[in-house]
Amino acid sequence: MPILLFLLWLIFNERVTVDVLIIGLIVVAAVCLICRKIGIWDPQKDIKTLSKIPGMIGFVLRLVLEVFKANIHMIALVLSANPNERIHPKIVKHYTKIQSEGGRVALANSITLTPGTVTVDVADDYVYVHAIDEYAEEGLSHSVLEEKIERMEDNV
């Protein structure tokens, strides 16, 4: 987390000079100390997440690819002659094995980000998903992204 905060500070400043570095170091140290006292930030957890970074990068690249693929399908759907007859909207109840809160947030966000499916609700072990047609539903039932999140969870 301190490294991330420091990077954010550097991006906001757009330049690297001595005064920027000193002020950044002081502020980042203060923020981390406050978070530590309140109990939001735990250094041990950060080390655990560090081992998952390669998986995360693969996940993001795959997500961008999926978004592109599904978007092309969506554009074809909009440009077709009669979009209202060709769609088949349905609310699907989808079971997930993912237990951790962060993994579920990642799953729900990636489902919503890929066109054709929107997460309506997350309850117990099920995710309620609104799918626009059979193609989107198909992609949901055997998705690569979910496997990737599951594999990341196993590494913990």
Add this chain to the structure above:
Amino acid sequence: MEQIRFLLGTIFILAGLFVFGIATLGLFRFRYVLNRVHVAAKCDSLASLLVCVGLMFYAGNLGSILKLLLVVILIWLSNPVASHLVCKIEVETNKEIEKECEVER
């Protein structure tokens, strides 16, 4: 070098504009809210990515590129939450949802 950068940036920006146009068209072509959400919010996420990549080619210095990347990340994080909220409100407030789509329980 300059010309390649300009060409790539222009191609990406025009592609992004095309997707924005599709999103707006989709708002009018579908009949029901939940179907509109799909087209609208999603095409926007792709279009913002494409336009920002195009602007990265135009800008060319590291600070601007990182800031544009930050804008894209923020849009991609906040957009799904907003559209999820819209869907949830629609499902909770509409009593005749069964007419519009099948519901598995």
Add this chain to the structure above:
Amino acid sequence: MMNLAPNVLVFAMLFLSITIFFCLLRAVLGPRMTDRLVAVNIISIKGVILILLLGQYLHDNMFMDISLVYVLLSFLAVVALGKNLLSHYVEKEKEEMHGTN
């Protein structure tokens, strides 16, 4: 060829403004409240992109900071509107229940 860049940016801004206008039309027409919410969400994202294009057109890096803040603000606007709408709906539901009893 690089001197054509401002023309491309102006065209992009014009095109975005026209699409924003159509989104506004949807927000006014929308039969249900959620239609309007979707339209507002799209308008705000297009606004962010418009600010970015304007910043590139004027060669001013300040606009990027503004658009960063605007992303967060627009997200907050949609969430606040949604919550407000939901609480309104719950109140109305309660009143109807009392009315029938």
